[in-house]
Amino acid sequence: MVNEHRSGPVRSTAAREAILDATARLFHNQGYDRLTIEGIAKEAGVGKQTIYRWWPSRGALIGECLAEGRLVPVDLVVPDTGDLALDVETWLRGVLGLLDAPEGGALLRSLVAAATEDAGVGAHLGESLGVEKYLTERLRAGIRDGQLSPDAPVDQLGRAILGAIIVEALGREEHDPEALVQLTRFLFSR
Incomplete structure (x- = not known):
């Protein structure tokens, strides 16, 4: 019989993705002023302590979403035409x-x-x-x-x-x- 239980790292990856997705979604819908760790936790289906385990603040969480292209999903390359x-x-x-x-x-x-x-x-x-x-x-x-x-x-x-x-x-x-x-x-x- 195969054990269906998923180990911590897989669950942690899934929780991390859910948190980042929820953060990006709520940030776009509500803006920064109304964004709360409680709201993110609820939207992601995790506890606040899970969020704080990885990010010390909502600003740090936004920073990671931004770094991963979840908030500004374009790659603004500067061309080099010679001019x-x-x-x-x-x-x-x-x-x-x-x-x-x-x-x-x-x-x-x-x-x-x-x-x-x-x-x-x-x-x-x-x-x-x-x-x-x-x-x-x-x-x-x-x-x-x-x-x-x-x-x-x-x-x-x-x-x-x-x-x-x-x-x-x-x-x-x-x-x-x-x-x-x-x-x-x-x-x-x-």
Whole structure:
């Protein structure tokens, strides 16, 4: 007779997945302000202690969901056509497309709120939007190709663009994507 009982690691993996799925679903539906560990536990069918065993806070849980692509499920690669300004503009338009999607601005505002509780969320946000990996790499290639000054602060440029995007989303007003595109054109024109 085969034992149907599943061992701890399998159950732990299933519980972890249920928690992350529930967190992403509730985050999208309710936003960060109304997201609670109790609500996540109920939605996932686990106890609060199970959640706290793996994550110290809801911010840390959001950070992991973000890092795994459960909140921003796109891979925003910066192209390399040889024209740095155009490549950054193409990436920026992709990011702005996320903001223009239904609830896109609310999602970004909730992620910023989560980042105030857990610094890892902010780092994961930059990673999810391709700032840390793709934009910074493309800017380094711009230096290599002579399209940026050799002393260009590529990390800070990427963060500054992300900051401008976040400020735009926090305004909750009708935003003007062309203003951000114009900013990047100014930054990368020679």
